[in-house]
Amino acid sequence: MPAWQLRPAQASDSDALAMVAAATFLETFSGILPGADIVAHCTRKSSPETFAAWAGDPRSAVTLAEHTDGGAPVGYAVVTTPDLPVDLFDTDIELRRIYALSNTRGTGLGHALMARAIADARRLGAKRMLLGVLGTNHVARAFYERQGFALVGTRRFNVGAGWYDDVIYARSL
Template sequence: MHWRLRRAGAADADALAMVAAASFLETFAGVLAGPDIIRHCAANSAPAKFATWANDPASVVTLVEHPDGAAPVGYTVLTSPDLPIPLGPGDIELRRIYALSITRGTGLGAALMARAITDARALGMTRMLLGVLGRNHRARAFYERQSFTLVGERRFLVGETWYDDVVYGRDLR
């Protein structure tokens, strides 16, 4: 499958918000409480949030479109880090990397990560950071295959419930 990965702009905010909420629900249904998922998506996957990231010169938002009809099926957000670890001037956070299950097994995850790394390097960044639910073993295995290593921990609020996350880092030099 030849997914279309492209830099997203503010005009893509509605599509990004849709795939963000759908992929978060699909990923965490049965793992997190339903009301917490709904509250989290309403607060963190609103079109205005994506428009702000897309307009920020220190951020890069990538949208993945299905080759048949251009429906949004995945995305990434690279932006300034908001993590409880010591940060350096060359740090960037991969705040979001999600794709719908229709894309599983197609290599899209690796393609999204490669694109994010390329974009981070183009911004002059030297370390990529990301946070992930500590018990999300599938995602953690993916990040470890992508040469990320543990660099810290954090508590992360979803809706009204706190969760234990781990923070990964990868040198980009």
């Protein structure tokens, strides 16, 4: 039995979501991005208000992964209206976020979050899922490619004071 469980997040989970978002972003990008940029990005893009808005949006779905012993947040996923510089269709959805704490690696949580995100996207009527990822994040890119995503574009993405090159992936649902 895994040491985590998934559930749909509510607006009341926004503090927990913001905390795990900041922690997982820091874990993922420390040593890659400047610390000040990580802090600025998390403050601006991973606020409780941001997560409350997604949780309350009928065109979005937020999943929270919690440790089975005590309910601490250990991961999450967000699917929502796309905001990417590629040709978009009415039936597109964006996997805006999918992160898990490093202590969950090897437990299947990443795959479970992806499966839930795909199921949520289908439930919301989406036919194609898109996502953006740092171009040099080869671990994440390999994960997405194993999940059936293919390159469809690029973008410049702002984190704090820095600009970074992302790749954009898509897959049919």
